[in-house]
Amino acid sequence: MIVIKNATKTFPGGVTAVDDVSLHIAKGETVGFIGMNGAGKTTLLKLICGLYLPTDGYIRVFRENPFGRKAGENLIGLVTGQVITDGYNYHFGHGSVLLQDDLTLGLNLQLIKSIYRIPKEAYRRRLAALLPKLGLQEQMHYRVHQLSLGQRMKAEVAAVLLFQPPLLILDEPFIGIDVAARETIRGILQEIAREKETTVILTTHNVEELERICDRAILIDHGQIVYDGSFDRLKKSHIGLNRMQIMFEGMPPDLLDLPIERYTVENNTLTLDYDSSIVSSKDLAGYLLSHGRAVDILIQKPTVEDIIKEL
Amino acid sequence: MTRYLSFAVIKFRSKMAYRFDYVLGILDTLLAFVVYWSIYKALYAGAGEVDGVTFSMVTTSFLISLGLSAAFHKNEMFLQDKIKQGTIANELLKQVNFKLRMLFEDMGEGAFHVVFNFLPTAVIASFFAELKAPSGAVNVLLCLVSVILGYIVLWEISFIVQSWSFTLFSVWGLITIKNVLVNILAGAYIPMWFMPDWLRNVIRWTPFDAIYFTPVQLYLGELAGIEIAFHFARQICWIIVLGAVGEYFWRSGLKKLVVQGG
Numbered sequence: 001m002i003v004i005k006n007a008t009k010t011f012p013g014g015v016t017a018v019d020d021v022s023l024h025i026a027k028g029e030t031v032g033f034i035g036m037n038g039a040g041k042t043t044l045l046k047l048i049c050g051l052y053l054p055t056d057g058y059i060r061v062f063r064e065n066p067f068g069r070k071a072g073e074n075l076i077g078l079v080t081g082q083v084i085t086d087g088y089n090y091h092f093g094h095g096s097v098l099l100q101d102d103l104t105l106g107l108n109l110q111l112i113k114s115i116y117r118i119p120k121e122a123y124r125r126r127l128a129a130l131l132p133k134l135g136l137q138e139q140m141h142y143r144v145h146q147l148s149l150g151q152r153m154k155a156e157v158a159a160v161l162l163f164q165p166p167l168l169i170l171d172e173p174f175i176g177i178d179v180a181a182r183e184t185i186r187g188i189l190q191e192i193a194r195e196k197e198t199t200v201i202l203t204t205h206n207v208e209e210l211e212r213i214c215d216r217a218i219l220i221d222h223g224q225i226v227y228d229g230s231f232d233r234l235k236k237s238h239i240g241l242n243r244m245q246i247m248f249e250g251m252p253p254d255l256l257d258l259p260i261e262r263y264t265v266e267n268n269t270l271t272l273d274y275d276s277s278i279v280s281s282k283d284l285a286g287y288l289l290s291h292g293r294a295v296d297i298l299i300q301k302p303t304v305e306d307i308i309k310e311l
Numbered sequence: 312m313t314r315y316l317s318f319a320v321i322k323f324r325s326k327m328a329y330r331f332d333y334v335l336g337i338l339d340t341l342l343a344f345v346v347y348w349s350i351y352k353a354l355y356a357g358a359g360e361v362d363g364v365t366f367s368m369v370t371t372s373f374l375i376s377l378g379l380s381a382a383f384h385k386n387e388m389f390l391q392d393k394i395k396q397g398t399i400a401n402e403l404l405k406q407v408n409f410k411l412r413m414l415f416e417d418m419g420e421g422a423f424h425v426v427f428n429f430l431p432t433a434v435i436a437s438f439f440a441e442l443k444a445p446s447g448a449v450n451v452l453l454c455l456v457s458v459i460l461g462y463i464v465l466w467e468i469s470f471i472v473q474s475w476s477f478t479l480f481s482v483w484g485l486i487t488i489k490n491v492l493v494n495i496l497a498g499a500y501i502p503m504w505f506m507p508d509w510l511r512n513v514i515r516w517t518p519f520d521a522i523y524f525t526p527v528q529l530y531l532g533e534l535a536g537i538e539i540a541f542h543f544a545r546q547i548c549w550i551i552v553l554g555a556v557g558e559y560f561w562r563s564g565l566k567k568l569v570v571q572g573g
Contacts, residue, residue: 012571049404053569067569078404098405103325114317115407 001027001167001199002048007057009043009223017043019223020057027166028196030189032210033203034308035220041203044220045169048201049076061167077165079156079173098159099144105155106140109162116163123162130158134184149176157185168192169201174209182209189213207308219308235302241273242281245298246288253291258284314407315415322419327427336428340377344432347373348440364504367441372527374436376499379458379523381429383465385417387486391476399568410561414466421462446532453539454529460546461522465493467553468518474557477564497523518549 002025009018017040025031033041046052047059050066059066062075079098099108113123131137134154139147147155153173160168170189174182190213192198204210210217211231219227219234227234241261246252252270255263261273274284281299288294327333348370355366390413393399402409436442445451472489476482494500497519503511514520525542528534534542 051403051569076404103321104328107321107325111317111321114314115405117314 001025001029001062003058003060004048005058007044007047007054007059009047009052010055017223018047018054021223021225023218023225023228025199025201027199029216030193030200030214031202031216031218032207032214033201033218033220034207034210035203039220040223041220042171043223045078045171045201045203049078049169075165076167076169077160077163078169078171079153079160080171099152099155101145102143104141104143105136105147108144108155109140109159112159112162118163126162126164130161133188134158134181150178150181153177154181154185157188161188164198166197167199167201171203172205173202174204174206186213208303241302241306242276243300243302244272244274244281244284245296245300246270246272246285246292246294247296249293249295251292253288258287260284315411318407318412318415319419319422322416323423326420326423333423333427336424337431340381340428340432341435344374344377344436344440348436362504364502365443367443368504368531369502370440371443371531372498372502374433374440374442375527375530376523377432378425378429379461379526380494380499381424382421382458382462384421384424385466385469386420387469387473388483389413389416390470390473391482394476394564403565410470410557413470417466418462443531445530450529450532454526457521457526457529457543457546460543460550461526464518464546464549464553465522467550467557468493470557471553471560474560474564477560477567493519493522498527499523502527518553521546521549 002023004021004023007018007021008016010016019040021044033044035041043052047054048061048066050061053067066076098112099105100111103111109127112118118126131140134157136151136154136158139151139155144152144155153176157170157173173185177185186209189200189202192200193213193215200214202210202214215230217227217229217231217234218225247269250268252265252268259274259278261275263273264271270288272284285297285299289297351366351369351373355361355369359365390399393402405412445454468489469486472482472485475485479485496514496517498506498514503514503520503524506514521542525546528542529539
């Protein structure tokens with residue numbers, strides 16, 4: 001489906017945004033791209049879309065070079081939540097791909113129907129399913145620039161799902177979206193992931209969200225892939241530190257020589273970071289509870305986000 | 312083709328939502344006509360003709376120019392906005408030819424201005440102004456063909472200027488200069504008949520002549536036989552030349568985009 005071999009993209013000025021990346025994504029996979037700002041995620045996505053010419057390397061999407069692909073195939077659906085500034089007018093716009101600002105949402109969707117040649121019946125059916133789900137029925141007569149950021153993102157998602165591209169790329173789709181809408185979009189994406197028909201690539205800074213939707217995580221740092229595999233393996237192979245917080249009545253007990261990575265004491269609350277393969281939570285809690293008068297105890301497992309920070 | 316047509320239809324429909332805009336548009340067009348008509352009425356002061364040009368020829372020519380400028384209405388900041396916002400690259404993901412889509416959207420907008428601004432003005436004007444009927448059904452047909460060709464010539468000039476957005480920060484100034492040049496040199500304000508001979512000879516070698524004045528001359532039946540063929544050939548030549556220049560600018564702009572990032 002997507003084959004990338006040693007792809008490199010260097011911009012004039014010497015910035016290498018994607019550095020010798022090799023990657024294979026099969027049909028029906030749901031992949032999450034993780035990385036800090038400027039790690040090269042969006043550049044990699046643009047290479048996959050054929051919007052950038054790679055400086056070096058080989059990229060094939062649907063067995064074709066995405067760069068210079070001929071019009072007429074509805075292969076890639078791109079939704080981007082990247083907020084962009086219009087350097088000329090100093091207003092904040094949205095990097096909309098599918099929707100046109102000056103048209104109402106209804107007219108926009110009709111335009112998509114004819115651009116992507118969606119049959120009338122299918123269009124009506126999909127619209128009837130999508131609009132109530134995303135709560136967009138009342139927004140149909142508004143011009144897109146009148147919509148709020150969240151409504152707009154929902155509209156973008158509706159637009160891309162209307163023509164059902166076999167490759168769906170979502171770049172930061174959760175920006176500006178409230179909890180309810182986030183759940184709806186997540187639900188839709190999870191459904192797509194289960195059906196295994198559409199290949200999905202998702203980037204977001206909310207790793208928890210990625211973990212719930214995607215089966216595969218790809219960590220990108222300085223333009224290179226530093227991890228590629230399941231979220232579970234990521235957690236297992238890079239065991240992060242557990243964190244225990246205990247609130248005591250009075251002074252916390254002495255820690256002696258317990259194998260703890262670091263600790264802090266603040267207002268009678270003791271915070272411990274420890275490696276659970278060296279000392280178990282049970283032993284640690286047992287010792288502390290028997291040597292002091294604890295009021296409250298909290299144990300946190302490491303999250304993927306912590307692991308990434310550590311990497 | 313239906314895909315491109317729907318760009319025009321949807322643009323037209325979305326324009327219709329602004330009711331106040333088209334009421335003002337009619338007033339605007341009508342006012343322009345009345346001012347022009349009054350000035351030339353005073354200038355003619357009852358004279359039958361000046362340099363062989365009658366008063367009704369002048370008013371008719373101006374009304375046609377108004378109709379053409381209504382048709383030529385378009386969003387000239389389109390390309391700049393897309394480039395400045397960085398959405399130009401994303402646009403290319405849409406499975407349509409960008410230039411064609413732009414052309415059809417502009418045609419939708421032009422059609423709106425013809426139907427809702429120009430036609431009402433023309434009807435009102437026909438009650439009080441001295442207008443000349445077309446010299447024949449064939450002439451109307453020929454005029455329409457040359458309007459379409461003239462439209463493409465003007466659109467291509469606009470596209471070339473807009474494609475400078477790939478290198479310039481703002482093309483607003485260039486567009487304004489271009490519009491002034493087109494309006495004056497193409498004879499939208501002052502009919503070509505009244506221009507000094509040397510200027511007319513210069514304009515003959517520019518694409519501007521092919522935009523406004525050729526349709527006017529065809530409507531009034533001023534051209535005949537081989538002359539008509541010559542004018543059409545000239546319009547088509549300009550379409551080819553300007554189209555090639557526009558395509559070159561467009562491609563080099565895109566090249567910049569995919570290599571340097573947008």
